[in-house]
Amino acid sequence: MEKRFLTPVETVAAIVAGGKRVLTQSRGRTFVLSLLAGVYIAFGAQLSTVVTSDAANYAGLGISRFLGGSVFSLGLMLVVICGAELFTGNSLLANAALHGEISWLKLAENWTIVIVGNLLGSLFFAWLMFETRLWEGSPVAEHAIRIAAAKCRLPFMAALVRGILCNWLVCLAVMMATAAYDIPGKLMACYVPIMAFVTSGFEHSIANMYFIPAGLFLAGATGRVEAGLTWSGFFIDNLVPVTLGNILGGVIFVAFAYWFVHRRTVDEGNKSS
Template sequence: MDKNFLTPAETVRTIMENGKRVASQPLSRTVVLSLLAGFYIAFGAELATVVSAGTADKLGQGIARLLAGSVFSLGLMLVVICGAELFTGNSLLTKTALLGEITWGKLLENWAVVLLGNFVGSLFFAWLMYRSNLWQAPLIAEQAIAIATAKTQLPFDVALVRGILCNWLVCLAVFMATAARDIPGKMLACFGPIMAFVASGFEHSIANMYFIPTGLLLAREFPGTDPSLTWSNFFIGNLLPVTLGNIIGGVVFVAFAYWFIHLRGGKVDP
């Protein structure tokens, strides 16, 4: 009887093969898939904003974060099951580069294209949500602005560490989803780690490409918004350290760790 999951060694081998395919696919395909990932993560972020609006006052901060993380996991489910290129998940391509199956230049090229595509997709989705007027529902705009403001106020080192912890979990979610061989298994693999990182308050660069621009767009409708909510604080104060942290978390604690265990020396464990 066939297993309904892959072993860790088999999962590493599958991720390595996927890395070779992703790195060799046409640029146009990578661009479209990265745009889709930006949309999908933004769907989860938007839903988390709506669900958490006013929830903490009634149910407590912990429950509000749990609910937000639970619905935010939709984003990675869409990425994994429907197919898309997510910058944070593509940290796992490092395994393929470490084995010499793709060049480091190809890896960096993929990261640059996917990061830009994720950004454009997230930003466009933020604009769509702003134009939808759904933020006019009670407390939703205030929640969106509060989320964005809190993120732009993080010290550089704090944002960096939260980025590391976040993508450690995100890449583990991708690892487990790759191991799962059916859709319910992939959904469950995405749910646990993603719920955990959101509930914990960790920082995800692609999610922040939706959260913070949405807050910035809405702030124009609400005079008196905290002055720390600016585009420069978004790019320099949050996106830069969080992106660096995401790279460290995914590359060191997942990609490198499992390369060391299963692929070191150029041989793949059976």
């Protein structure tokens, strides 16, 4: 019978093998791919903002969040199918470092380039969306400002834990997408965990690189003042704890956990190959 997907140990081995790209991929290529990933996640984030701007009025809050999570999954679908470097998904590269296939220094270099590229791509897309003026005369602007302000007002521990839970699901989505052989399988692998984390209200650092700047741009244009909604609130109050949480969620609960479970099998397979 033809195999339809990779087993968990085969998936870990594939992720470890893919992690070796950081040894050969140029910094320029990594940077461009990270710019694209920032834009792709922002596409999903802005679509989620539009869909949830008034959905709760007709379908209730739970359904509104479900719809928002469903369309937000577009972002990871674009990253996985089209190919891009996403900081949160790259937490799984820790698996290659744990297996000794790449150095922790090279991993840190990759993360640094990618998170900077993701930020610039997200900011660029937020500016583009602002310049479309699609928000004028619609409830989208007010909704976007509310989303951004709420994120900036999160207590440190709440933002940290929501970041952990978010990237636990994101990295599991990447694992499942790696295991899938065909595009429909990869799309479904992206959809379910991403829908789950957005609907649940968890925090994704790269998505917030769109959500909060978009709210800041719109607040400036409309003259609306929201407590905590500042650039320092974005970077210090939200991005720092959420990013730390994303790293912990991806590295400890996915990369480390599956390294520990499959380390002997994968290491033996690498030695024999």
